[in-house]
Amino acid sequence: MKEVPKILVADLGGTKVLAGIVSGDGKLQHRRKRESAGDGELKDILANLYAALDDVLAAAASSPAAVALASAGAIDLKKGVVTHSPNMMAVNGAPLRELLSQRYGIPAVMLNDASAAALAEHHLGAGRGSRDMIFLTVSTGIGGGIIVDNKLYQGADGTAGEFGHTIIDLNGPADTCGGYGCLEQYASGTAIARKAVNLLNSGVASSLADVLARQGRITAADVAAAALSGDPLAKEVFDAAMRALGTGIISIVNVFNPELIVIGGGVSQTGEQLFAPVRRAVAEHAYKLPASRVKIVPAALGDEAGAVGAALFAREELGL
Ligand SMILES: [Zn+2]
Structure with missing residues (x-):
């Protein structure tokens, strides 16, 4: 051979x-x-x-x-x-x-x-066996890739799949891409950390103040951990980010009707803290047929x- x-x-x-x-x-x-x-x-x-x-x-x-x-x-x-x-x-x-x-x-x-x-996720990872799949990475930024009929879809030039730049609030802040209120501004790891620091600096009490003093910085993982232990500031920031992510994914479900959405990246390491609210948002607010079809699962290849x-x-x- x-x-x-x-x-x-x-x-x-x-x-x-x-x-x-x-x-x-x-x-x-x-x-x-x-x-x-x-x-x-x-x-x-x-x-x-x-x-x-x-x-x-x-x-x-x-x-x-x-x-x-x-x-x-x-x-x-x-x-x-x-x-x-x-x-x-x-x-x-x-x-x-x-x-x-x-x-x-x-x-x-x-x-x-x-x-x-x-x-890679489609051929060798969490997407094996699926025909129509969307991949999302929620990390420093938010990126994505599209598999249609077992093939990678890249668009006319190669820029397709930029789900981080799905506009979820037209009145939101300007983004470097030229758009306004892009998903990345609300739900990326960078955005989660930035919002927590802004609230701390405005004087809101939180267990994250100690983390910031000790490390000199705060990560999305710190915010997720504090949210899990019931810290109100962390919970507010993380829940808002997951509502934004859920909103973006509802549109993906309605536009693509995928069998599978695979989510990777650092923020997805929070597991059910991310997957539970996203699945709930899709079940409640996407079109019923694609919402009942789609499975939303963690990436496998790291x-x-x-x-x-x-x-x-x-x-x-x-x-x-
Ligand atoms: Zn953008």
Whole structure:
């Protein structure tokens, strides 16, 4: 039997880059993770990306057939560039696909990180066996990917699936994407932490004041834990975020009628604190037929989904 070619992969985000080699069974080998310096200059981001990939190549005995990049941000698939990435502004317009192909002397592909994760969850994770699936990642930001009829749907240019920029309040705050009141402003980990800190600073009493004093910062996980132990401020902030997330997901159910919605990312690690209110919102407020059909479940592949999905995309695109 012919051996499936190995793919060199990287998942590039605003804070971390994860690289490795994906073998025929979809496993990530020679895994390397390092800071990405996403808020820095292009040369620093590229240096971190190259260093991670060079490390992987030095450790791997075999030479890969292609290099595949999953990147945060809105991707122009035809040009192979990121057109807008709020957490990694310096890469906007940089020809990342071409740079990788030249540096490693092999064909390169590139796609959005959440689209890549959707592909991996559909083929190998929580979405196995489903035909129409939506993937959401609720983390620093909120991203998504769309599987229609067993295929990744990326839209005319490659930017489809930006569920974090579903507008849930037209009178809400302006967002970097040009819209107003985007879901990401209400339900991302960043938004949850920011709202808790704002309330603390306005003088509202909370057990989170001690956490802030001890750590110098508050995370969405801190807010979730305090909410679970009955802290009123934390409960108000977390419940409001889950109402916003539920609102966004009601629209997804009504628009796509998916069999399955798979939710990953740091905030989804809170488990039933996220899933219970979201499922309830869909049951109460979405169209009845798609609401009774859809299953809303946790992602299965963790932080490797984007990197593994990039390799699956490379195999499809390049016929490997
Ligand atoms: Zn937006």
